[in-house]
Every structure is written in C-alpha cells, then in structure tokens.
Amino acid sequence: MRDTNSMRKRIARAKRADSAMTGVFYSVGGFFLLLLLVLAGYIISKGLIDFYPELLTFTRQGIGNQFFNTVYLVFLSLVISVPLGVAAGIYMAEYAKQGKVTAFLQVCIESLSSLPSIVVGLFGYLVFILMTGATWNLMAGALAVSILSLPLITTTTKDALISLPKGYKEGSMALGATHWRTITKVLLPACLPRIITGVILAAGRGFGEAAALLYTAGQSTNINWSNWDITSTTCPLNPFRPGETLSLHIWVMRTEGSLNPNSTAIANFSSAVLIVMVLSFSLLARMLTKRINKRMGGLQ
Amino acid sequence: MTAKDTADKRATEQFARHMSRKGAFGRGLVTACGLFIILLTVSIGVFLIVKGTGTFTKYHHTIWEFLFSADWAPTDTPNEGGGTVGAAIYIVGSLLTCGLALLFVTPFSLAAAIFMTEISPKAGTKIFQPAVEIFVGIPSVVYGWIGLTVLVPFIRDTFHARMGGYSVLAASIVLAVMIFPTITTVAADAIRSVPLDFRRAAYGLGSTRWQVIYRVVVPAASPGIMTGVILGLARAFGEALAVAMVIGKTRAFASSLLSPTNNLTAAIAADMGNSSNGGEQNLALWTMALLLFLISMLFIFLIHLISRKGKEKHA
Numbered sequence: 145m146r147d148t149n150s151m152r153k154r155i156a157r158a159k160r161a162d163s164a165m166t167g168v169f170y171s172v173g174g175f176f177l178l179l180l181l182v183l184a185g186y187i188i189s190k191g192l193i194d195f196y197p198e199l200l201t202f203t204r205q206g207i208g209n210q211f212f213n214t215v216y217l218v219f220l221s222l223v224i225s226v227p228l229g230v231a232a233g234i235y236m237a238e239y240a241k242q243g244k245v246t247a248f249l250q251v252c253i254e255s256l257s258s259l260p261s262i263v264v265g266l267f268g269y270l271v272f273i274l275m276t277g278a279t280w281n282l283m284a285g286a287l288a289v290s291i292l293s294l295p296l297i298t299t300t301t302k303d304a305l306i307s308l309p310k311g312y313k314e315g316s317m318a319l320g321a322t323h324w325r326t327i328t329k330v331l332l333p334a335c336l337p338r339i340i341t342g343v344i345l346a347a348g349r350g351f352g353e354a355a356a357l358l359y360t361a362g363q364s365t366n367i368n369w370s371n372w373d374i375t376s377t378t379c380p381l382n383p384f385r386p387g388e389t390l391s392l393h394i395w396v397m398r399t400e401g402s403l404n405p406n407s408t409a410i411a412n413f414s415s416a417v418l419i420v421m422v423l424s425f426s427l428l429a430r431m432l433t434k435r436i437n438k439r440m441g442g443l444q
Numbered sequence: 445m446t447a448k449d450t451a452d453k454r455a456t457e458q459f460a461r462h463m464s465r466k467g468a469f470g471r472g473l474v475t476a477c478g479l480f481i482i483l484l485t486v487s488i489g490v491f492l493i494v495k496g497t498g499t500f501t502k503y504h505h506t507i508w509e510f511l512f513s514a515d516w517a518p519t520d521t522p523n524e525g526g527g528t529v530g531a532a533i534y535i536v537g538s539l540l541t542c543g544l545a546l547l548f549v550t551p552f553s554l555a556a557a558i559f560m561t562e563i564s565p566k567a568g569t570k571i572f573q574p575a576v577e578i579f580v581g582i583p584s585v586v587y588g589w590i591g592l593t594v595l596v597p598f599i600r601d602t603f604h605a606r607m608g609g610y611s612v613l614a615a616s617i618v619l620a621v622m623i624f625p626t627i628t629t630v631a632a633d634a635i636r637s638v639p640l641d642f643r644r645a646a647y648g649l650g651s652t653r654w655q656v657i658y659r660v661v662v663p664a665a666s667p668g669i670m671t672g673v674i675l676g677l678a679r680a681f682g683e684a685l686a687v688a689m690v691i692g693k694t695r696a697f698a699s700s701l702l703s704p705t706n707n708l709t710a711a712i713a714a715d716m717g718n719s720s721n722g723g724e725q726n727l728a729l730w731t732m733a734l735l736l737f738l739i740s741m742l743f744i745f746l747i748h749l750i751s752r753k754g755k756e757k758h759a
Contacts, residue, residue, distance in 0.1 A: 158651075158652050158654075158655060159652060161652070161654055162652035162653055162654040162655070165653075165654040165657075166563060166653065166654070168555065169555055169558055169559040169562075169563045170559065170563065170564075172552060172555040172556055172559060173555075173556060173559035173560065173563070173564065173567075173572065175552075176552070176556050176572075176575070176624070177571065177572070177575055179621075180575050180578065180579055183582075183590070184578070184582075186590070186594075187586065187590065190593075227477075228477050228480065228481075231473060231474040231476075231477035231478075232474065232477040232478045232480070232481050234474045235474040235475050235477060235478035236478060238474075239471055239474060239475060239478075240478065245482075248482060249478055249481060249482055251744070252481055252482050252484075252485035252486070253481060253485075254744050255485055255740070255741065255744060256481070256484070256485055256488075258675075258678050258682075258740050258743065258744055259488070259682070259737070259740060260681065260682025260683070260684070260709065260736050260737075260740060261682065261684070262682065262684040262709050262712055262713055262733070262736070263488075263492070263682070263733050263736050263737055263740075264488075266492075266712065266716065266730070266733050267488050267491060267492070269716070270491060270495065271491070274721060291484065291488075294481065294484075295481075298481065322463045322464060322466075322467045323467055323471075324463075324466060324467030324470040324471065325463060325466075325467070327470070328470070348581055349581075351583070352581070352582070352583025352584065352585070352586070353583070354583065354584065354585045354685050355584075355683075355684040355685050355709075355713060358684075358685075358713055358717070359716060359717060391583050391585040391586075392585075394585045394586065394588075394589050395585055395588075395685050395689075398589070398592060398689060408593075411589055412589075412593075415585075415586045415589050415590075418583050418585075418586055419582060419586060422578075422581040422582060422583065423578060423581070425581070426574075426577055426578055426581045430574060430577070
C-alpha cells in the first residue's frame with residue numbers, strides 16, 4: 145500500500161516537472177521570437193526615425209556612395225569566388241579519389257570557413273596591399289571577401305552534386321556522353337538552383353562583412369560621378385580605388401562621430417538598410433529552396 | 445565499306461577525340477581549382493606563421509612572455525626592439541568574454557533547440573527555423589551598433605558602471621546574441637537525427653516528455669550539441685568589430701563584469717593600421733592573429749575528435 149502511494153507521488157512529481165518544463169520551453173521559444181522581432185523592428189524603425197532626405201544622396205551626408213561600393217564589391221567578389229568555388233566543388237564531388245589529398249582538401253575548406261574574418265583581412269592586407277604596394281582598394285576587399293565565401297560555395301556545389309539522383313549521371317553516360325559533358329550538360333544544370341541559393345547566401349554574408357575589409361577596401365571613399373575615366377581614382381567603376389562599404393561605414397561613423405554631426409543618424413540608417421538587404425536576400429534564398437523542394441518532390 | 449562510311453567513321457572518331465580532349469581539359473581545370481584551395485589555405489597558414497613568429501625570432505621575446513605577461517609596451521619603430529609584448533590582457537579578455545557569452549547562451553540555445561524539435565516541431569520548421577536564419581544573417585557590425593546605442597547606455601544607467609557602460613558584460617551579451625543561432629541550429633540538427641525508436645522505447649516505458657528529453661534525447665544528441673557549442677565559441681573568438689565597439693578598449697584586466705578591458709581581435713582591428721610594418725608592435729599584433737588562427741584550428745580538431753567518438757559509440 146505504501147509502495148503504491150509513493151509510486152503515485154513519484155508519477156505526480158514527474159508529471160508536474162513535465163508540465164513545468166513544457167512551460168519553460170514555450171517561454172524560451174517565445175522569448176527568442178520576440179527578441180528577433182523587437183531587434184529587427186528597432187533597427188528598422190530607428191533608421192527611419194532619424195531619416196533626412198540627404199541620406200539618399202551621394203555626398204558626405206548620404207550613404208549612396210557606400211551603398212554602391214558594397215554592391216560593387218560583393219559583385220566583384222562573386223565574379224572571383226563563384227567560378228573557383230563551383231569548379232572546386234565539381235572536383236570534390238566528381239573527380240577526387242578517396243585519399244590523403246581529398247581528406248586534406250576537406251580540412252582546408254573547414255579551416256577556411258572557420259577562419260576569423262579579421263585574420264582573413266590581415267592576410268589580404270599583407271598580400272594584396274603591402275606586397276603589391278597598392279593603397280586601399282575595392283579589389284583587395286573583394287579578394288578578401290572571396291576567401292570567406294569560397295568554402296561556402298564549394299561545399300554547396302559539392303553537396304548539390306552528390307545529392308542528385310544517380311539516374312541523371314547513368315542516363316547521360318549510357319547515351320555515350322563523356323564524364324565532362326555529363327557534368328556540364330546534365331549535372332550542373334540540374335543543381336543550378338541549389339548553387340544559386342548558396343551564392344545568394346554568400347552574397348548576403350558579403351554585404352555584412354566588415355572586419356575583413358578594414359585594412360583592404362579602406363575606410364574612406366571619394367567618388368566623382370561625372371568622371372568615367374576608369375583609370376582615375378575617383379571613377380565609380382575603377383576597382384582599384386578605396387571603397388568603404390556600408391557596414392564599415394557604421395564602424396567609421398562610431399569612431400569619427402565628432403567629425404560628422406549626423407553620424408548617429410547615418411549609422412542608424414545604414415543599419416536599417418543592411419538589415420533590409422539581408423532580410424530580402426535570406427527570403428529570396430528561402431523561396432528558391434522551397435521551389436526546388438517542390439520540384440524535386442514532384443520528381444520522386 | 446563505302447567512302448561515305450569511312451568519312452562518317454572518321455568524323456565520329458574525331459568527335460570522340462575532341463570530346464575526350466575537352467574532358468581532360470575540364471578535369472584539369474577543376475582539379476587545379478581544388479588544389480588552389482589547398483594552396484590558399486596553406487599560404488594563409490604560412491604567412492601567419494612567418495609574420496607571427498617574428499616576435500620570437502626577430503625581437504627575441506619568449507612565448508612565455510607573450511602568453512602570460514600583462515606588460516604591453518612594444519616599440520613602433522621598424523627594426524628597433526626593446527619594448528615588451530605581454531598580451532595576457534588581450535588573451536584573458538577574449539577568454540572572459542567568450543566564456544561568459546557561452547555561459548549565458550548555451551542553456552537558452554539548448555532550450556530553443558529542444559522547443560523547435562521536440563515540443564513544437566511544426567512551429568519549429570515554419571516559424572523558428574526562418575527566424576533563426578535571419579538572426580544568422582544580421583551583420584556583426586549591426587549587433588555592435590545596437591550594443592553601443594542600447595546596451596552600453598542601459599548598463600551605464602542601471603549599474604552606474606564607470607567608463608560609461610563599456611564593459612565585459614556588454615561584450616558578452618553582444619557575443620551571446622550573435623552565437624545563439626549557430627548553437628541552436630546545430631543542436632536542433634543533432635536532436636532531429638536521434639532515431640525515433642529511442643523516443644518510442646522511452647515513452648513505452650511510461651516516461652513523460654521531459655523525462656524522454658533529458659534522459660534519452662539530449663544524452664544521445666550530446667556529441668552534436670557539443671559541436672554546436674564549439675562552433676559558437678569559434679565564432680565568438682573571431683568576432684572583431686562588434687566586440688571592439690562595446691568592450692571599452694582599456695589596457696587593463698577587468699576587475700568586475702562592469703569594468704572595461706580589451707581582447708585580441710579588438711586590439712588587432714584598432715592598432716594594426718597605425719603600426720609600421722615590421723616593427724615590434726606590428727609583429728606582436730601578427731602573433732595575436734597567429735594565436736587566433738591556432739585557436740580556430742584547435743576548434744576544428746576538437747569537432748573532428750567529437751564526431752569520431754560519436755561514430756565509434758554508434759558503431
């Protein structure tokens with residue numbers, strides 16, 4: 145009798161603990177959703193409250209130049225890292241044999257992806273600025289960002305190729321296509337959406353990157369929008385001119401606040417613009433993934 | 445065989461040769477790109493080692509001094525040593541902020557991961573997963589800026605901290621928010637991959653959901669959760685600008701959570717541009733970068749160790 149009683153008590157205690165913990169989990173989950181909403185809402189509304197029309201101009205009081213630099217730098221970095229990353233991904237998925245070299249390559253990719261971005265920035269500073277004798281320039285920044293996005297694009301390509309149904313390759317090979325032709329005409333087109341998703345994610349990270357650009361792209365920008373001589377250092381399209389990006393601008397506005405009376409407003413608005421850009425890029429990647437899943441679901 | 449047949453055969457052979465040449469070229473190209481990644485990684489390592497060991501070889505400081513002395517007064521004239529390069533303040537600053545951030549965030553991350561996988565999987569995939577992904581995407585400078593404009597004044601006004609709120613506490617909270625999505629995603633993946641049978645067996649024995657979670661699911665997923673924690677720690681260690689904005693950058697050990705200090709990444713970010721190339725200060729900063737590189741290698745090694753152990757256990 146006593147035994148059943150104590151058993152009943154134990155069960156009651158376990159049930160109480162269960163419902164208490166369920167409550168804890170719900171509140172933690174709710175807390176984080178709330179935190180994100182408040183954070184995103186705060187950043188965007190703060191940027192809009194301090195808004196003044198000159199913010200949209202290409203002057204010292206605006207962020208037009210920094211916005212252009214950011215987009216241009218990410219574009220340059222993708223031009224470098226996408227072909228390299230996709231090719232390396234193809235190598236890993238299709239040609240690399242199991243062995244020491246492949247295992248080492250895998251470790252290298254993991255190391256690259258976990259390198260602190262300030263360390264990559266220093267490497268870029270040493271190799272692209274000091275060793276070439278150049279001043280801060282967009283190209284050096286783009287190369288540094290490429291180092292950061294290379295592992296992501298390589299891994300995405302490799303995973304996409306590996307997860308394709310075997311029939312794709314077998315069908316193409318059975319028709320007499322060479323391995324290379326199978327890769328370029330069948331396999332790559334089939335995993336293009338997934339690779340694009342990876343590239344969008346890499347671009348999103350590039351927009352927010354700052355530490356790697358501190359000593360490569362430089363912390364100032366001087367663009368003359370009527371100058372289209374590409375060799376001139378004030379020409380917008382010259383990749384070998386200093387080009388401060390939006391995220392770096394937030395950092396610079398903090399340290400040089402006394403020089404610019406609008407620095408807080410500029411940093412607030414830059415943060416809001418960055419958040420909106422990152423949000424739309426992650427939404428885009430999400431929509432693409434959804435469509436791929438739907439199409440793949442239809443196939444199977 | 446007619447003349448046409450021979451011509452056809454020759455054309456086919458030619459095409460096949462053309463194709464195989466193209467294939468060989470393509471294969472060479474992608475192999476070169478794969479090898480390029482190895483070359484890139486190795487050269488980053490080599491450059492860091494060459495530059496970073498200069499403190500010990502060129503200016504004859506000991507590793508002991510660099511790691512454990514708090515006496516930081518390197519000279520900035522090229523080729524003229526004689527200063528001191530004790531980086532203990534920066535190292536302790538990094539360890540302290542990252543450790544605290546981990547302490548703050550691990551319970552929350554674990555709870556969030558359990559919530560999105562075990563308690564409410566539907567809301568988990570539909571709402572929570574995208575939300576966490578957005579967290580990942582917020583640039584670190586923006587986190588730093590929020591810390592500077594919200595957290596620092598808050599700490600100043602609530603705790604009346606000296607140095608106006610720039611503190612270890614502010615840096616740890618900023619880092620904690622930054623690494624939350626990393627730990628949560630990896631931990632959630634680990635929990636999801638625990639076989640369903642484990643749960644069924646536990647429920648069959650009459651366990652409540654909480655008992656299933658803390659006695660069966662979390663222990664089974666622990667290698668994956670550890671991996672998430674280490675990845676989060678790696679991200680926290682490498683973060684530069686967000687921390688630099690709120691840590692106060694004073695060259696002293698933190699006497700309390702509310703006092704400012706400095707860390708490795710913030711010191712590199714702030715001083716590298718003002719130091720003359722090859723000088724004692726410059727090389728000491730490179731040694732710090734080398735230390736960061738070695739720490740991130742250590743983290744990768746640990747992750748491999750954990751996953752190997754986990755595989756052994758399952759096999």
